[in-house]
Amino acid sequence: xxxxxxxxxxxxxxxxxxxxxxxxxxxxxxxxxxxxxxxxxxxxxxxxxxxxxxxxxxxxxxxxxxxxxxxxxxxxxxxxxxxxxxxxxxxxxxxxxxxxxxxxxxxxxxxxxxxxxxxxxxxxxxxxxxxxxxxxxxxxxxxxxxxxxxxxxxxxxxxxxxxxxxxxxxxxxxxxxxxxxxxxxxxxxxxxxxxxxxxxxxxxxxxxxxxxxxxxxxxxxxxxxxxxxxxxxxxxxxxxxxxx
Numbered sequence: 001x002x003x004x005x006x007x008x009x010x011x012x013x014x015x016x017x018x019x020x021x022x023x024x025x026x027x028x029x030x031x032x033x034x035x036x037x038x039x040x041x042x043x044x045x046x047x048x049x050x051x052x053x054x055x056x057x058x059x060x061x062x063x064x065x066x067x068x069x070x071x072x073x074x075x076x077x078x079x080x081x082x083x084x085x086x087x088x089x090x091x092x093x094x095x096x097x098x099x100x101x102x103x104x105x106x107x108x109x110x111x112x113x114x115x116x117x118x119x120x121x122x123x124x125x126x127x128x129x130x131x132x133x134x135x136x137x138x139x140x141x142x143x144x145x146x147x148x149x150x151x152x153x154x155x156x157x158x159x160x161x162x163x164x165x166x167x168x169x170x171x172x173x174x175x176x177x178x179x180x181x182x183x184x185x186x187x188x189x190x191x192x193x194x195x196x197x198x199x200x201x202x203x204x205x206x207x208x209x210x211x212x213x214x215x216x217x218x219x220x221x222x223x224x225x226x227x228x229x230x231x232x233x234x235x236x237x238x239x240x241x242x243x244x
Contacts, residue, residue, distance in 0.1 A: 001064065006083045008076070015084055016064035018042060018056040027090055028052035029112075031081075033101025033121070033226075034172070037063030041100065044230050048237040052096070055088070057081065059103070061168045071170035074102070074178055078109035085110075100229065101202060105180050108187055115191040115214075116240065118229050119199050122180030123206035184213040191217040192240050196228030218243055 006013045018038055028049055030041045038056035045054065058065035059077060072080075085092050092110040099107030104120025164172060191214045195207035204221055211219035220239055222232045229236060 003064075004084050004087055006080055006087065008080050008083060009070075011069045013060055013068065013080055014066040015060065015080070016058040017084075018054075020046065020054045020056070021050065022053050024051055024053045026052045027055060027095040029055045029057065029081075029085065029090070029092075029095060029097045029107075029110075031057060031059065031097065031099040031103030031107055032062065033099075033103050033119075034175075035062070036100070039063065040230075044233045045098075048233045055085075055090075057084070059106070061171065067165060067168060068171065069167070071167050071174060073171075073174040074105045074180075075109060077106045077175075081106060082110060101226065102175065105175075105178065105183070108180065108183055111187070111189070113189055115187065115189060116236075117191065117193045117207075117210065118236075119195050119202045119207065119226050120193070120210060121175075121202055122178065122184065123202070123209050124177050124179050125203060125206065181209075181213060184210050187214050189216065192236075192243065193217055193219040194229065194232070194236050194239070195219070195221045196224040196226055197221045198224060199226045199228070201226040 001016060001018050004015045004017065006015060016038070020042070030045060032038055032041050038058045042056045060066070060068045060072065060080060082092050092112055094113050096114040096116065097107040097110055097112035098116035098118065099105070099120065100118040101121050104117040105122045107115060107117070108120070108122070193207055193211050195204055197204060207219060207221065211217050222228050222235060224231060
């Protein structure tokens with residue numbers, strides 16, 4: 001494990017990463033989703049893609065990377081990653097990048113030569129009645145009891161937002177409902193899209209929509225939920241090798 005210090009918007013970001021199989025000349029950057037870390041991705045893909053050098057990176061605020069000094073959006077994350085890759089002498093537009101969930105949005109913005117999406121976020125879905133009720137309750141109670149605002153926020157936060165400091169909570173609010181349809185539509189390089197058939201976090205229909213938006217893309221649903229890749233890494237590798 002190593003650290004890189006990146007300067008972005010006059011602030012310092014300390015990012016943790018792990019490099020494996022360094023003897024190859026084909027980089028593969030692998031990005032985790034919201035609430036996860038590089039160790040999860042390494043657990044899944046360490047025995048695959050042996051012809052590539054793997055770069056597992058903890059995004060700012062996750063794993064062993066420090067919390068950001070100010071709230072970010074996905075475009076900020078992508079620019080920070082671009083600068084980090086540049087410091088590692090990698091051009092994001094000339095390499096392969098894989099991203100799970102939130103990491104899929106970051107990966108797409110980096111405009112890689114080959115993009116691999118695993119149950120990517122970026123297609124908004126209609127909020128459940130339960131979620132809509134939470135939002136309405138928060139707004140109503142904040143008007144009546146403004147001094148209890150922070151307590152109410154903590155009680156009503158979604159599971160993905162639990163235990164976050166205020167900066168990361170604001171970051172979560174910035175990124176959770178972003179519509180990346182236009183970003184996917186403008187991506188022109190080869191893209192491989194994999195999805196869990198039983199994914200409830202990002203429904204299968206989202207993957208189908210991304211496939212429609214990215215013209216040069218392949219789409220395959222595999223057995224499993226939002227973290228299907230933990231058991232399907234070998235099949236993901238096999239499918240990509242068949243197409244390349």
